Amino acid sequence: MGKHESKVLVVFGTRPEAIKLFPxxxxxxxxxxxxxxxxxxxxxxxxxxxxxxxxxLTPDIDLDLMEPGQSLDRLTARLLTGLGDVMDAERxxxxxxxxxxxxxxxxxxxxxxxxxxxxxxxxxxxxGDIYQPWPEEVNRRIVAPIADQHFAPxxxxxxxxxxxxxxxAMIHVTGNTVIxxxxxxxxxxxxxxxxxxxxxxIAERFAGKRIILVTTHRxxxxxxxxxAIASALGRIADRPDTAILFPVHPNPNVxxxxxxxxxxxxxIARIDPLDYPHFVRALAMCEIALTDSGGVQEEAPALxxxxxxxxxxxxxxxxxxxxTAKLIGTDSERIVExxxxxxxxxxxxxAMARAHNPFGDGHSSERIAxxxxxxxxxxx
Numbered sequence: 001m002g003k004h005e006s007k008v009l010v011v012f013g014t015r016p017e018a019i020k021l022f023p024x025x026x027x028x029x030x031x032x033x034x035x036x037x038x039x040x041x042x043x044x045x046x047x048x049x050x051x052x053x054x055x056x057l058t059p060d061i062d063l064d065l066m067e068p069g070q071s072l073d074r075l076t077a078r079l080l081t082g083l084g085d086v087m088d089a090e091r092x093x094x095x096x097x098x099x100x101x102x103x104x105x106x107x108x109x110x111x112x113x114x115x116x117x118x119x120x121x122x123x124x125x126x127x128g129d130i131y132q133p134w135p136e137e138v139n140r141r142i143v144a145p146i147a148d149q150h151f152a153p154x155x156x157x158x159x160x161x162x163x164x165x166x167x168x169a170m171i172h173v174t175g176n177t178v179i180x181x182x183x184x185x186x187x188x189x190x191x192x193x194x195x196x197x198x199x200x201x202i203a204e205r206f207a208g209k210r211i212i213l214v215t216t217h218r219x220x221x222x223x224x225x226x227x228a229i230a231s232a233l234g235r236i237a238d239r240p241d242t243a244i245l246f247p248v249h250p251n252p253n254v255x256x257x258x259x260x261x262x263x264x265x266x267x268i269a270r271i272d273p274l275d276y277p278h279f280v281r282a283l284a285m286c287e288i289a290l291t292d293s294g295g296v297q298e299e300a301p302a303l304x305x306x307x308x309x310x311x312x313x314x315x316x317x318x319x320x321x322x323x324t325a326k327l328i329g330t331d332s333e334r335i336v337e338x339x340x341x342x343x344x345x346x347x348x349x350x351a352m353a354r355a356h357n358p359f360g361d362g363h364s365s366e367r368i369a370x371x372x373x374x375x376x377x378x379x380x
Contacts, residue, residue, distance in 0.1 A: 006033060006376040007092045008095075008372065009090055009095050010039070011040075012040055012101075013043030020122065024121060024365045039083070041065050043079075043103050076102055087110055094376075095111040099122045099125075100139045100140035102139060104143060105138075119148075123157065124158055125157055125316065126315055132312060152173050158171045176298050176359040182299050209267070211242075211243050212242060212245070213245050213246075213286035215291045230258055230262055232339075237265055246268060247272065247273050250273065287306075288305065292311050301355065305353065308328050308338050308342070309328060310335065324358075
């Protein structure tokens with residue numbers, strides 16, 4: 001490392017973090033004066049590796065901490081000692097974390113213990129309920145007082161940070177980097193459709209049908225919520241004009257319920273989790289996204305797809321305010337009713353499909369890289 005270069009360590013561990021950070025890593029690497037190192041914890045091993053391969057991102061350090069059935073406290077303890085060792089060896093000038101995972105929370109804490117400044121990508125998301133989403137709501141709240149650069153995706157997120165007495169000079173509204181990832185991936189698919197050719201058989205099987213893309217994996221929906229979702233999907237799939245494309249999260253709490261309640265139905269394609277290019281194609285193929293995920297609430301509006309959110313709260317209220325998303329909870333009747341309304345009422349569908357996407361313009365990563373670089377330049 002040249003003595004004029006500042007070392008930035010980017011830490012991540014899950015598929016969503018990798019998707020949202022690969023454009024940031026690329027932008028940082030294009031920025032003069034920075035040495036960029038990446039460390040993955042592999043909190044989600046298989047799902048993470050899909051994204052690393054597609055993004056062409058080879059981590060400099062791979063802790064490979066995933067264990068089957070690992071408790072949150074064991075994961076947290078192993079992350080803290082593992083990331084601490086990495087930071088002691090690397091001696092970064094700044095650590096960058098993303099979002100609200102255990103990796104992000106512990107990465108910030110390990111940096112704090114070493115008095116290394118922290119940048120938080122996608123800062124300021126709040127649901128207002130520490131148990132929804134759980135444990136993510138508390139993870140991201142813990143990062144806030146530690147970080148000195150808060151990259152808020154929207155003005156709403158920035159305002160949430162200001163209400164928590166974060167210094168306004170440390171808050172930067174950058175847009176959400178997932179939109180950068182989406183645009184980059186769509187451009188690659190346009191050049192090389194074979195990157196998502198795995199969906200060809202489903203596109204043929206469901207030709208002429210109206211596809212609903214379903215993703216569900218939230219811990220707070222395990223049990224009764226997951227059963228209610230499965231029941232609703234079965235009823236929606238009874239419509240002859242409709243098909244459900246359902247990449248099933250590998251968590252046994254999801255798989256076991258869906259196996260038991262949905263069986264093998266011709267109008268439901270339950271498939272393995274999709275890598276990012278296939279997911280982007282799936283979003284483009286569908287008419288409606290039915291989800292309890294955070295990222296889909298940001299990505300679907302960029303493609304003009306209405307989002308029905310199977311949660312009681314969301315830390316992304318901008319989508320609801322803009323009309324691109326609607327909170328519907330996990331009541332089976334409500335899921336069927338709201339999905340049917342969009343399928344049967346063209347005006348209701350158009351109102352959501354045409355709504356403005358409040359989450360970004362595809363240039364968030366460049367803004368983040370510029371702010372990180374300027375922070376070193378000013379001795380900040």
